[in-house]
Amino acid sequence: AALPTYAFQRERFWHAPAKRDGDVRSVGLSGAEHPWLGAVTETADADGLLLTGRLAPAEHPWLTDHAVHGTVLVPGTGLLELALSAAEHVGAPGVAGLTLLEPLVLTDDDPVRLQLSVGAPDGAGRRPITIHSRPENAPAGTAWRQHASGELSAAGDAAPTGDAAVTEGGAADLTRWPVPGAERLPLDSFYEDFAARGLEYGPAFQGLTELWRAGGTAYGLVKLPEGLAPDRFGLHPALLDAALHALVAVQDDAGDGHVLLPFEWTDVELHATGGSELRVRVAAVPGEEAVTLDVADPAGQPVARGTLRLRAARPEQIRAAGGTGQHLYQVDFRAAPRTGSAPAGGPVWVLGGDGALATALGAHHAADVDALPAGPAEDDEAAAPGRIVVDLTAEPGAAPADAERLTADALGTLRRLLDAPHLAAAELVWLTSGAVHADARDVPDATRAPVWGLLRTARTEHADRLLRLIDLDPARPGDTALLGRALDTAGEPELALRAEEIRAPRLAPAAPADAAGRALDPDGTVLVTGGTGELGRELARHLVRRHGVRHLVLTSRQGPDAPGADELVRALTGDGAASVRIAACDVAEREQTGRLLASVDPAHPWTGVFHLAAVLDDGLVVSQDAARLAAVWAPKAAGALHLDELSRELGLDLAAFVLFSSAAGVLGGAGQSTYAAANAFVDALAARRRGLGLPGASLSWGLWQQAGVGLTANLGDAELARLRRQGVGALTPAQGLAALDAALGHDRPHLVPVKLELEALQRAQDTGSDVPPLLRGLVRPRRRRAGEADGAPSGLRGRLLAAGPQNRLATVTTLVRTEAAGVFGMPGPETIGADQVFKEVGLDSLMAVELRRRLSAETGVALPATVAFDYPTPAAIAELVLSKLELTPEAAAPADGRRRAARTADGSDEPVAVVAMACKLPGGIASPEGFWDLLASGGDAIGGFPERWRTLDVYDPDPEAEGKSYGCEGGFLADEHVERFDAAFFGISPREAVSMDPQQRLVLEASWEALERAGIAADTVAGSRTGVYLGTMNSDRGDLRDHDPTA
Incomplete structure (x- = not known):
């Protein structure tokens, strides 16, 4: 069971009962009364029948015991069982024929949906049947895969039952056991031999307990293993599959690594249901890879009869049976949808390059970030930029080995652009050439491709900024008209220009491979x-x-x-x-x-x-x-x-x-x-x-x-x-x-x-949440409701205006609590209070980024990067959002009339009193008292490298050794003062604690200790007029002396 992941989560963690199927009658269907089928309905216009179901390994774990060459397949007997169930629903006596076209592959715990379609009877009374499946989590529009097709028997095809099945219908007489004259065959290594040939059957499919042979006929005794029951199956697939194992006594091995698999069932009749132990007779059909099968209960009474044709399959055919897999996608660049135009909100500047692009676009040019104007000014050239185009299209002679240097340069430029306050409102567009695989003939430029990964991540961290990527066609570098259209294209943060087309990337299910690839050489x-x-x-x-x-x-x-x-x-x-x-x-x-x-x-x-x-x-x-x-x-x-x-x-x-x-x-x-x-x-x-x-x-x-x-x-x-x-x-x-x-x-x-x-993406799309453009091809478009605003932010503004000033704070607070609960993995907004501090529920920096992104998308408000830390409760963020929406003066005020008073320093120069100290210093010093003792005793805080260092990695007695120290002593903190950090105490996740600078951890510990020594409760400082001055220092005393000799 999942347990609480942080203190004070206050959730119930009792074991939840297994999910039960709903009442299908409430949606106009009938129950199918089968373990794999949930519903059945008659088709109104074709005298047919449609049966639907769901197959999940988690609900039927025994299915994973049926593997062929490492691939879990639904046994051919399972598809036959589905057809027999359909036959029962339409009153057919059996299955006239069922051809197995493609194995039904199961991957771990991924459920698949089943669909059985039964058509109208033909002139002879037989009905066509098909069996299809599709992954439950498949994208909208994914095609169903057909696994079998055939015919259900007509009423006139019914064979005699009971004793008449033997005397009149030709069924085998299995009343005497063992069958007289049959030779018993050993089963000591039977399933080990199966595994060596690629038939990897687990306990659920090891039901053959006796095997006999008489000439070209085999006889077997099969039982359902312990833990499996007949359930509502007509004939349990594992039991019937075990019956087929007897055919090894009469059928030659396919050889060459091939395995024989069921291919076509004919003339299958089911006389009785619910068996857990069966007698079976398998007789080879002379000159064919086929057998006739007779199945009886322990008394020898007929249960089922039919003929099975087999087909050899190669390992690679079986591995390819699952197609491309339901979790394999490809990036396609498609014609960008026409979503309208979004001209620059101010002067356009081209950063970098030789200025030719700026001239072609009619824009200003700057060689460096520092040359960009800060504004505001009436002069267009001095006004703060509305759009900055970073030109990365030209790097003569660049090779893949230069990619790291070029990426580091791009990272530095990105950081400077993001850090500059006067550029906070500017749209940032990064221009590359041939960096992406946007056309089948493209060979991407590996030196510039990394910028796309860099910017894609930056966009997730800075949802309030418009960060875009445009890739030029290397064959048409001078097409500035097409580039101008792309720059003004709205709603698509990534574009590629190819020929005369503007394309946008979309993730799509991977198409099947045209041919099998070259296999790995087993001798290589x-x-x-x-x-x-x-x-x-x-x-x-x-x-x-x-x-x-x-x-x-x-x-x-x-x-x-x-x-x-x-x-x-x-x-x-x-x-x-x-x-x-x-x-x-x-x-x-x-x-x-x-x-x-x-x-x-x-x-x-x-x-x-x-x-x-x-x-x-x-x-x-x-x-x-x-x-x-x-x-x-x-x-x-x-x-x-x-x-x-x-x-x-x-x-x-x-x-x-x-x-x-x-x-x-x-x-x-x-x-x-x-x-x-x-x-x-x-x-x-x-x-x-x-x-x-x-x-x-x-x-x-x-x-x-x-x-x-x-x-x-x-x-x-x-x-x-x-x-x-x-x-x-x-x-x-x-x-x-x-x-x-x-x-x-x-x-x-x-x-x-x-x-x-x-399904989660579709829910987000349907509720108006932001689905990344790259994923929009996997979900159905959302239709706007009549009277609804075009976007979530506008919709929120309308709701707030309608709610009235007295209810606005509560409305926004609920929105913040809802988004925060989603980020923290909590069930709903009721699980996080309006005044609950985010740190108490496990906030880390990445969660803060995600919360900010979601709130910006929902409210349309540009929130600061540190909003979750600066405004640490839902109520505080709600007040901030209201103030930025600027609906009316009273809308920004807290509901109870409280306002934060603006205070200024009083300018007094009262003496400073030190009431508490905390420190950790070299020499094992963990307190001020320890420091005074060291000073008083004249002790030495210098020592050898600590155990946490790998000495050989840093020390070399040769002073000329590059990257090494020839000294082996220094002032180091003790191991226990650096490594024993209580992350949970400070509300920091283990993942974030590992990535923190040790200085940050030491500052937190020292700050808390200083408050404790002063007798000040930490929660009483929040919101008070308390100044915090924090600095860190490394080995920079020499640098200070260069600037100030008195330092």
């Missing part, structure tokens, strides 16, 4: 960077189990010393790998990577590269810099570039070159601007390889559910729930690996495997 070696991490381990085991990889090299910076490395080798060897090597290699270092690639066993040359290595350094874009970018860039982007260049230099004949990227580069992700930039580079690099005729695929992964060591493992249940409400779920390992299989060999160089909660 596969490299997995980041292979000892949680995701790397999952991938390595999947490659061995599913793709037959036998030789692996897994790398990480720790290599064999990585936790669990030995266990991983043993597990992979047990799965079937012939050789597994775990190597220490930092792919960010080109020389190390080159040595690794050159060290492969010539008998097993490289056949595949999977690049997973990554490092996160989360932080808002305004806190990022070139150094933090470099730390994130090195393993992900630089590592990918080294693998690309070296593999080409060595002439490696690779079947796969797969780069694990992040959806942050596509969707943006608050706090991950540098990571998004690095991953956007990786996406472009894969497309560049494809343009060279080489294998290359970049997969921009969404969240994975990880157990504790992955990049997203620190997200708690509340955070995951908040993301789901925003439309983004977390892939289970099974879902992720299924998406990987679908992506391998795809003709697209860039795909996005992500679990989107499309």
